Amino acid sequence: MSRDSAAAPGVRIRGLTVVYKTPAGELPAVSGVDLTLAPGTITGVVGESGSGKSTLALSLLNAVQPPGRISAGSVEIDGLGDVLALGGEELRRARGRKVGYVFQAAQNSLNPLKTIGKQLLDLGRSHDVDDLRELVRDAKGLLARMGLDGARVLDSHQHELSGGMRQRVGIMLALVLNAQVVVLDEPTTALDMITQATILRIIREVHEERALTTLVITHDVGAVAEVADSLAVMYGGRVVEHGPIAEVLGGPRHPYTQGLIRAIPRLSGDISLARALPGRPPTLGTLPVAGCVFRERCDRRMEICDTVEPEPVTHDGRTVSCHATGRPSPAVKRREYA
Numbered sequence: 001m002s003r004d005s006a007a008a009p010g011v012r013i014r015g016l017t018v019v020y021k022t023p024a025g026e027l028p029a030v031s032g033v034d035l036t037l038a039p040g041t042i043t044g045v046v047g048e049s050g051s052g053k054s055t056l057a058l059s060l061l062n063a064v065q066p067p068g069r070i071s072a073g074s075v076e077i078d079g080l081g082d083v084l085a086l087g088g089e090e091l092r093r094a095r096g097r098k099v100g101y102v103f104q105a106a107q108n109s110l111n112p113l114k115t116i117g118k119q120l121l122d123l124g125r126s127h128d129v130d131d132l133r134e135l136v137r138d139a140k141g142l143l144a145r146m147g148l149d150g151a152r153v154l155d156s157h158q159h160e161l162s163g164g165m166r167q168r169v170g171i172m173l174a175l176v177l178n179a180q181v182v183v184l185d186e187p188t189t190a191l192d193m194i195t196q197a198t199i200l201r202i203i204r205e206v207h208e209e210r211a212l213t214t215l216v217i218t219h220d221v222g223a224v225a226e227v228a229d230s231l232a233v234m235y236g237g238r239v240v241e242h243g244p245i246a247e248v249l250g251g252p253r254h255p256y257t258q259g260l261i262r263a264i265p266r267l268s269g270d271i272s273l274a275r276a277l278p279g280r281p282p283t284l285g286t287l288p289v290a291g292c293v294f295r296e297r298c299d300r301r302m303e304i305c306d307t308v309e310p311e312p313v314t315h316d317g318r319t320v321s322c323h324a325t326g327r328p329s330p331a332v333k334r335r336e337y338a
């Protein structure tokens with residue numbers, strides 16, 4: 001099913017802040033995030049555990065649950081408007097039909113009492129799909145591409161499938177309603193390395209065939225390097241760096257991105273140079289309230305980092321929030337950013 005790639009919608013996340021209620025009050029898991037997903041591209045989001053990736057993914061569907069709450073911002077999707085302004089039936093219809101998704105716990109979110117096929121039909125009916133036969137055909141086709149016997153999987157209950165099979169069922173369900181924005185949160189964690197690479201390749205193929213705009217959340221920078229067009233790096237609820245993937249990985253500018261890449265031998269190129277990032281990522285309770293959230297682990301810390309939060313600065317298509325990387329002054333611009 002090939003479509004005009006010009007039809008892919010753009011997504012603009014602006015000033016997104018999500019807080020969770022804790023004994024210490026409401027604390028931000030995502031803080032003032034601006035991120036644009038260009039139409040027809042795959043954006044990878046990486047960052048250590050707790051950096052806010054899943055919370056960001058949930059926000060794209062306005063699906064943050066208590067004790068969480070989206071406290072500020074907007075998520076504009078072309079053809080849909082601000083998802084955060086949608087509610088009730090409008091929101092239900094947008095989920096799945098306009099924005100397809102696989103959440104992190106997707107492999108456990110299937111109904112244990114119904115076959116996958118029955119759940120597929122329920123999904124189709126709840127979204128007023130006219131041609132359910134076509135829906136089943138498409139589902140079988142997607143499953144076959146991911147190396148599964150579609151008819152057999154549709155006849156199965158969740159407990160008859162392995163974790164990796166369920167994960168592929170989740171991906172099929174995210175794609176089968178032909179949503180044009182697809183959010184995949186850790187889509188391949190239950191898969192071995194080879195299957196993981198195959199599934200990511202298929203995600204890329206389907207993304208291109210169906211003119212999608214896709215967000216892939218992962219903690220595996222190496223895996224996302226194979227499929228994404230651009231990369232957003234999250235730390236402490238902020239997007240600290242965002243840009244074209246080859247450039248971010250080939251010339252990381254934020255000290256955190258540099259540390260992340262140094263820690264991965266297959267990206268740093270030399271196993272003897274691979275070094276784990278020192279220290280631990282912050283939790284909601286340990287996030288500093290002022291200054292740069294990364295300063296405690298940063299090898300380029302300056303005085304200003306203790307008090308002033310760095311603003312995102314965009315230069316040459318790359319956005320970086322760091323005082324040390326800095327805003328280039330006109331005189332040194334060429335040299336610093338060559």
Ligand SMILES: Nc1ncnc2c1ncn2[C@@H]1O[C@H](COP(=O)(O)OP(=O)(O)OP(=O)(O)O)[C@@H](O)[C@H]1O
Nearest residue numbers: 020029048049050051052053054055056067283284
């Ligand atoms: N239901 C919740 N209640 C309280 N705090 C939460 C809740 N869900 C997430 N958090 C906190 O919000 C922060 C961001 O969590 P989130 O799951 O978005 O991060 P993540 O980058 O997706 O991590 P992981 O890779 O481990 O899934 C973390 O500090 C986490 O502990």
